[in-house]
Amino acid sequence: MSISVRNDLVLENLPLVGYLVSDLCSRATHLSREDLASVGAIALIQAADAFDPELGVPFGAYARRRIVGALADDMRSADWASRGTRRRIRELQGVRESLTASLGRAPSVDELAATLGVDRSSVASTLEDADRSVTSLDGGGEDTATLMDVLASHEISPEDALLVEERTHFLRHAVACLPERMAFIVTQIYFEDRSVKDIAAELGLTHSAVSQQRAEAMRLLRDGIESHYAAETVIDEVPQHSRVARRRRDDYLAALAARAVGGATRAAAVATEQVDAVVALGREAGAVASVAARRAGAAAAAARWQAEAVVAPVEKVLA
Template structure:
């Protein structure tokens, strides 16, 4: 029996495709709906491929961290190339500019907000909004914390960083695989397959707002599931420790740890004593709890 091994570049791309979905989804939450998800995803995927080709493992920088920065930069460039303001916003911006030029020529100085509002037949608040529309040519995502990227990249330099990153990735995969089925489908379709929210909502027979709620619920549960094993101090305390919801949450935490431990064992990784041993029924128990509410 023969086995084939893909090119290292291809393996890096396939293993990190989720990074593109995460980054694109983060951007889409902060821009108008007119921005094309497909355009952003294409730019992100190209950046991932280029990052894989240019990556030098001897630098000691984990690929996930390196690729996340390249993808984020590509999305910024794509946004800069777009005129993603709405048609109404563009019209107001043009009208404001022409009115300002006319008043400047008449008054011999730059008009103030009140003068612009009077000339436009509107109020000062509308003038301020038009100015914001005119100035906002690109969304700054550099200053925005990307919660998913934070889960898979550690900012502390050093040789141990690669090991820590691989551990986070292993728990992230386990966390997604162990999500209750409805939440897992939403995460996989939105982030792994770049499905539009509207398309997924129609397929599942729910509203787009419901998909957004499920996405938020899934990401919150996923984050807590990772932190429960990697950084327990970051897990928020339950409002009702003895409630059904908390038992379901704890069941998910145990299932994530068990699945991650199983993955580490298969890869020949020595586990820390703090990582729970694999319980074959953990995933089944979690799914049972998820359908009990």
């Protein structure tokens, strides 16, 4: 067969591909029409290449069988279920329809299992497979929300990643500013995953002494974190959780402030404080403007009254 004859066969039967793809997509809406059309077109070209007119088979019937087979192979390769799973689903659906017709109600899982001769868990698993549906992540119309729009993302956002990095960075600074023994105990327990017993043996202390040092370090860390992320106007109001001397606590907070300055969350607290200050100034300016407006209104009224007092006698004389 010449290339021109083959091309003519392909062009004449190309609408057959569109018909078969449309029929298939009407029964399975999750399929991609463009992908199936490409598969069908390739199958049509391959059918034209392999067609032998001397066999007496019409090309349309031969091409139809080849296209349907190619579409089935493509869907089967992309199907999540194996042939065995699909066969079990068909068998289960047939038995369920028969029992529904004979019992006059929907059969139970135990009744389905007894009819099929399998255990209950197998029937339950097949029912779950039968209820599964496949949908496109980016399908839907212009005004329809797609599955991609409503799926929850488990990836951390850039904003959250920045906050986590900042807090981790600050926490390491806070631990480094602790007194030497406290910093060692916290580092070994929480960063090196060592037990209190091993640390006590290394330092020559009792288990309770190490635990007390760890607890006091946690309280100091809490003081440092709350003081760092508090707004400027409320830093003095942050309660003291640690039990060390006030001067020792202040020295720790000063050392921590020198090593960990700023940060996104700290900047947010400062920005909030600045916004509150601007709002307060705005309210004060509004109050001043209101008083000035009232005074200006009173002055304008007095001026009108004085003008009327002067004009009235003149109009009376002219009259």
